[in-house]
Amino acid sequence: MKHNYDIRLNPKGISKSEIARHKDFNTLLSKYNQLPQKQPLLRRIVYLGTGIAAVIALVFFAVQIFNPNDNTPTSHEYFAAQPYIHPPLDHIKPNFSTFNIDASTGGVFENLGGSKLTVPAAAFVSHAGEPVHGEVMLHYREMHDFVDFFLSGIPMSYDSAGVQYTLESAGMIEMFAEQDGKRINMAPGKSIGVELISRVNVAPSLGVPSGYNIYKLNVDKRNWEYREIDHMAIISEGIESTTLNETSPLYPARKELQEKMKAITISEATEMAAIEASIPKFQKPIQPQKANGSKHVFDLDFSDLRNPNDTGEYADAQRELAGLYLQYEKMLWQVSPQSNITPEQLKKSFSSVTGIRIRKLNARDFELSLSKGDSQLVVVANPVLSGHDYDKALTEFNKELAAWDQQNAGREARLKTQKEELLRKIAKQKELANLAYEEKLQSLQNQGLADVATDEIIKHKVINRFQATGFGIWNCDRPLPPYIARVKATFKDQHNNPYNYMTGYLVDKSRNTVSRMMVKQNMTFAFNRNSDNLFWIITKDNKIAVFRPNDFKGIKKEDDAYTFVLDKIEREIIDEKDVRELLSL
Amino acid sequence: MNTFQRTVSHEAIETEWSEIQAAQATPALFRPLYNRYFEPIFHFIYKRTLDESLTSDLCSQVFLKAMQRLGGYTFRGVPFSAWLFRIASNEVAQYYRHSNKRRVVALEDSFITGILDDKDESDCRDRYRDAMIVALDDLPEHDLQIIEMRFFEQRPFKEIACLLDITESNAKVRTYRVLERIKKIMSKELGENL
Numbered sequence: 001m002k003h004n005y006d007i008r009l010n011p012k013g014i015s016k017s018e019i020a021r022h023k024d025f026n027t028l029l030s031k032y033n034q035l036p037q038k039q040p041l042l043r044r045i046v047y048l049g050t051g052i053a054a055v056i057a058l059v060f061f062a063v064q065i066f067n068p069n070d071n072t073p074t075s076h077e078y079f080a081a082q083p084y085i086h087p088p089l090d091h092i093k094p095n096f097s098t099f100n101i102d103a104s105t106g107g108v109f110e111n112l113g114g115s116k117l118t119v120p121a122a123a124f125v126s127h128a129g130e131p132v133h134g135e136v137m138l139h140y141r142e143m144h145d146f147v148d149f150f151l152s153g154i155p156m157s158y159d160s161a162g163v164q165y166t167l168e169s170a171g172m173i174e175m176f177a178e179q180d181g182k183r184i185n186m187a188p189g190k191s192i193g194v195e196l197i198s199r200v201n202v203a204p205s206l207g208v209p210s211g212y213n214i215y216k217l218n219v220d221k222r223n224w225e226y227r228e229i230d231h232m233a234i235i236s237e238g239i240e241s242t243t244l245n246e247t248s249p250l251y252p253a254r255k256e257l258q259e260k261m262k263a264i265t266i267s268e269a270t271e272m273a274a275i276e277a278s279i280p281k282f283q284k285p286i287q288p289q290k291a292n293g294s295k296h297v298f299d300l301d302f303s304d305l306r307n308p309n310d311t312g313e314y315a316d317a318q319r320e321l322a323g324l325y326l327q328y329e330k331m332l333w334q335v336s337p338q339s340n341i342t343p344e345q346l347k348k349s350f351s352s353v354t355g356i357r358i359r360k361l362n363a364r365d366f367e368l369s370l371s372k373g374d375s376q377l378v379v380v381a382n383p384v385l386s387g388h389d390y391d392k393a394l395t396e397f398n399k400e401l402a403a404w405d406q407q408n409a410g411r412e413a414r415l416k417t418q419k420e421e422l423l424r425k426i427a428k429q430k431e432l433a434n435l436a437y438e439e440k441l442q443s444l445q446n447q448g449l450a451d452v453a454t455d456e457i458i459k460h461k462v463i464n465r466f467q468a469t470g471f472g473i474w475n476c477d478r479p480l481p482p483y484i485a486r487v488k489a490t491f492k493d494q495h496n497n498p499y500n501y502m503t504g505y506l507v508d509k510s511r512n513t514v515s516r517m518m519v520k521q522n523m524t525f526a527f528n529r530n531s532d533n534l535f536w537i538i539t540k541d542n543k544i545a546v547f548r549p550n551d552f553k554g555i556k557k558e559d560d561a562y563t564f565v566l567d568k569i570e571r572e573i574i575d576e577k578d579v580r581e582l583l584s585l
Numbered sequence: 586m587n588t589f590q591r592t593v594s595h596e597a598i599e600t601e602w603s604e605i606q607a608a609q610a611t612p613a614l615f616r617p618l619y620n621r622y623f624e625p626i627f628h629f630i631y632k633r634t635l636d637e638s639l640t641s642d643l644c645s646q647v648f649l650k651a652m653q654r655l656g657g658y659t660f661r662g663v664p665f666s667a668w669l670f671r672i673a674s675n676e677v678a679q680y681y682r683h684s685n686k687r688r689v690v691a692l693e694d695s696f697i698t699g700i701l702d703d704k705d706e707s708d709c710r711d712r713y714r715d716a717m718i719v720a721l722d723d724l725p726e727h728d729l730q731i732i733e734m735r736f737f738e739q740r741p742f743k744e745i746a747c748l749l750d751i752t753e754s755n756a757k758v759r760t761y762r763v764l765e766r767i768k769k770i771m772s773k774e775l776g777e778n779l
Contacts, residue, residue, distance in 0.1 A: 002722055002723060003687065003722060004687065004688075004722050004723070004724075005687055005688050005689070005690045005721065005722050005729070006686075006687040006688065006689045006690065007689075007690045007692050007718050007721060007722060008635060008689060008690070008691055008692065009692055009693075009694075009714070009718075010692075010693050010694060011635050011691045011693075014627075014628070014631050014637060016624065018637065019623070019624050019627045019628070019631075020624075022627065022637075022640075022641040022644065022645075023620075023623045023624075025615075025616050025619045025620070027645075028619065028645060028648055028649060028652070029612060029613060029615070029616075031645075031649055032612055032649060032652045032653070033612070035649075035653065073606075073607030073610065073611065073614050077604075077607060077614065078607070078611060078613075078614060081607075081611070081613050081614040081615075081616040081617065082613055500610070501610045501611040
């Protein structure tokens with residue numbers, strides 16, 4: 001025998017699961033992308049520059065033009081071949097906030113933006129389903145605008161019974177928990193209460209925008225799943241405290257509204273004060289204070305305090321104290337903590353004092369000025385009682401308090417009608433101011449400046465409330481109808497390099513979302529003609545090629561076809577700040 | 586015996602051709618083809634290496650080359666799988682050429698009966714097996730391939746023809762000739778006519 005081969009008898013086979021362990025298309029694709037790419041066949045042919053090649057190329061192009069959809073992937077196929085969550089710029093990593101939680105007790109956690117997470121006790125289990133105890137790290141991040149959505153790679157499309165919608169978001173969150181570096185799950189039946197602070201597009205005159213629901217991303221099924229209605233509430237900020245953009249065409253109208261609102265607010269405060277003053281407030285009785293044995297307490301005879309020559313606040317204080325001295329057998333004084341004086345110093349001062357003046361500082365404290373020649377010592381103290389005197393004072397206080405409550409209620413009842421009338425009047429004034437502003441907006445829209453008007457009415461601060469029953473990605477959003485304006489589009493950059501079979505991103509300023517599409521030549525491109533639009537592509541060398549709002553204005557209503565010449569920006573994209581600079585809308 | 590998922594019907598080939606064209610335009614669209622053929626290609630290589638780790642490396646190399654060469658792939662009525670198996674076969678051959686290792690042949694007892702037309706008497710099995718090993722060891726690589734494909738992997742002649750880029754009748758003739766050669770060597774080893 002020659003032993004040409006290594007012949008093995010009845011070798012051990014290999015199972016499907018063993019083979020599956022080696023299956024990894026993403027790694028393969030990554031390796032492929034790192035390889036130096038050969039010029040596509042078409043380009044090589046063109047470079048040859050021969051007549052035959054030109055003819056072949058012409059034939060090829062003719063076929064492409066007359067059969068644009070032949071043998072090309074559909075958008076669905078294109079995205080189906082990609083990971084469902086596909087961040088376009090891998091090197092820009094999301095920033096998570098981390099909360100340390102005692103798994104046994106849970107807790108309430110608030111992030112810098114004001115959003116709140118309420119984690120119940122015993123909310124976590126291990127992968128094996130065992131309860132988790134001890135410290136748990138909850139990682140949390142929020143996504144609020146189109147740049148956040150774009151960088152996350154989370155699709156904003158929603159398939160409902162085969163119909164594709166784009167989801168407009170009022171805020172999206174992602175959260176997961178770990179213990180000792182291992183992911184853990186939420187316990188069955190438990191949920192984390194989420195109060196997500198965000199901003200939504202809404203006209204000033206409207207209330208809570210409708211149609212927002214809570215969806216959870218199901219990565220396995222590659223779709224969003226409806227969970228519940230979004231319990232959204234607008235957080236009133238008031239235009240009075242808003243900084244206006246002086247360069248905006250709407251500035252005069254906004255400024256007028258702001259000034260009207262400020263005047264209304266001042267008027268409300270003035271008139272409310274006048275109503276309050278129309279019936280004097282009754283003085284609330286002060287609860288007597290019991291002498292505290294651990295503090296400096298001293299005795300002072302009223303004759304030492306009385307000075308018939310004093311006027312003003314000094315005379316008032318003497319009158320009040322005269323009543324107290326008459327009422328109680330033993331008036332005492334307790335030194336306030338703010339008087340930095342020892343009992344010895346106090347005793348010494350009183351022994352050689354030549355004059356005492358007293359005035360009231362607040363409802364409880366008095367200021368005693370002790371003088372000796374040119375020197376003066378100030379002591380802050382308050383009257384206190386002890387024993388029978390205190391009991392008597394307390395009984396009296398309770399009677400006075402009951403009477404005060406009754407008097408106060410009667411006063412409020414008499415003022416109620418006036419206050420309600422004032423609030424109605426103020427509300428009417430605000431409504432009229434808003435209506436006048438709305439009319440100005442309408443006027444702008446009638447002048448064809450609808451996009452400007454839209455610009456001015458977006459972004460109201462809201463709070464979205466829902467229960468997250470599991471970790472992952474949750475979205476407060478609503479499905480949007482498709483864009484109406486359509487054009488047959490081809491795409492290239494300023495150097496005439498065509499863009500084909502790449503992912504394009506489109507936003508319009510009136511919608512808080514980003515639409516994703518497969519870019520190919522002669523495709524139908526839909527957009528919002530009444531808003532500012534921004535379209536961009538991430539090129540193969542990780543640069544941004546952008547078609548800006550002003551460029552969109554060049555697409556005329558009568559255009560059936562349009563070549564989008566994108567501005568490829570030869571700038572390295574390092575971080576999110578770079579993306580925001582390049583994709584300003 | 587693993588049954589491979591083969592794309593053989595005309596309709597399936599046409600469908601697959603559109604997938605290939607999509608992948609030619611966008612490499613990421615190669616994923617469905619990869620998913621379809623990863624297991625058959627892995628099996629194909631594993632049978633010729635019996636080394637899981639080596640097979641994984643070679644398999645990855647096969648698909649990488651397939652993606653690189655996909656732009657030049659044109660549809661000529663031959664299943665895409667055949668094109669992939671050819672790359673895999675070349676990759677295995679290249680590995681053995683460069684490593685100076687002996688090519689692994691996975692021989693199962695059931696194959697012996699398949700080759701020898703029902704000569705499965707248990708008392709003679711060991712003798713037949715030894716003779717078969719001598720005969721296989723004597724075959725040149727291209728003949729061994731035919732035997733592997735036809736009897737070890739139970740591929741139809743049509744597919745073998747596609748894989749080896751020969752006609753179906755040529756595949757049949759070559760298989761017949763290799764079988765005759767095996768029988769001749771085995772007869773000599775056994776001292777009896779088979």
